[in-house]
Amino acid sequence: MPLVAAAVCPHPPLIVPELAGAAAPELDDLRTAADTAVSQLLAARPDCVVVLGIGAATGWIIPPAAGSFRPWGLDLTVPLVPALPDDGEPLPLAVTVGAWFLGRQPVGARTGVRVVGAQVSAEATPAELTLLAGQVHEYRPRVALLVMGDGSACRGTKAPGYDDPRAEAYDEGVARALAGADADALLGLDPGLSAELKVAGRAPWQVLAGAVRAAGGAWRGELSYAAAPYGVSYFVANWTPA
Secondary structure, X not given: OOEEEEEEEOOOHHHOHHHHHHHHHHHHHHHHHHHHHHHHHHHOOOOEEEXXXXXXXXXXXOOOEEEEOHHHOOOOEEEOOOOOOOOOEXXXXXXXXXXXXXXXXXXXXXXXXXXXXXXXXXXXXXXXXXXXXXXXXXXXXXXXXXXXXXXXXXXXXXXXXXXXXXXXXHHHHHHHHHHOOOHHHHHOOOHHHHHHOOOOOHHHHHHHHHHHHHHOOOEEEEEEEEEOOOOOOEEEEEEEEO
């Protein structure tokens, strides 16, 4: 079983304190929860970490590659692997934030750990999601998944997608699935409803679920954060073999 651990984190640009400015303390709890989740992921001693998030296409991103926060007003480039040049394929936002979280970990915790990226399109077919999930296990002998994804963006009148009465129940279902390491529940998320609620995490979560199903055995989940501070639901969780 090459998959040894997984962590789920959100990817709002404002998670970066320099970008959030005076509002940075508003996300301190989220930032701390995500840092802890990534630390726990690395504590599983993987040989490879796959940073997975929503993107324009579905496929693998092999370093060197880098993302930038310039579109959000911050002149900060984040390489997928800190030791490699910040050129190559550009990273989507979700993978950029994941690489940023990895870069915040102590160097000793990351030493000897290979890092690769993967992006998945919101329009990916179930077959494409299953294929990508199965390919995760090719990174042997020990691989961990850092899964980046936001919940609904329709939690209130000030939310990016305005208020949608279906959003709360949707997010509560995701929270239960992440807390219980319920792969079947994540695989059952409806793509159409997810799109209407502007959910950025549905496809990456389903790749996680497919990878766990392929790994086999029982898994346990720990949900450390679930809230919608700006009308967008953010979740932080860890999954480990039981």
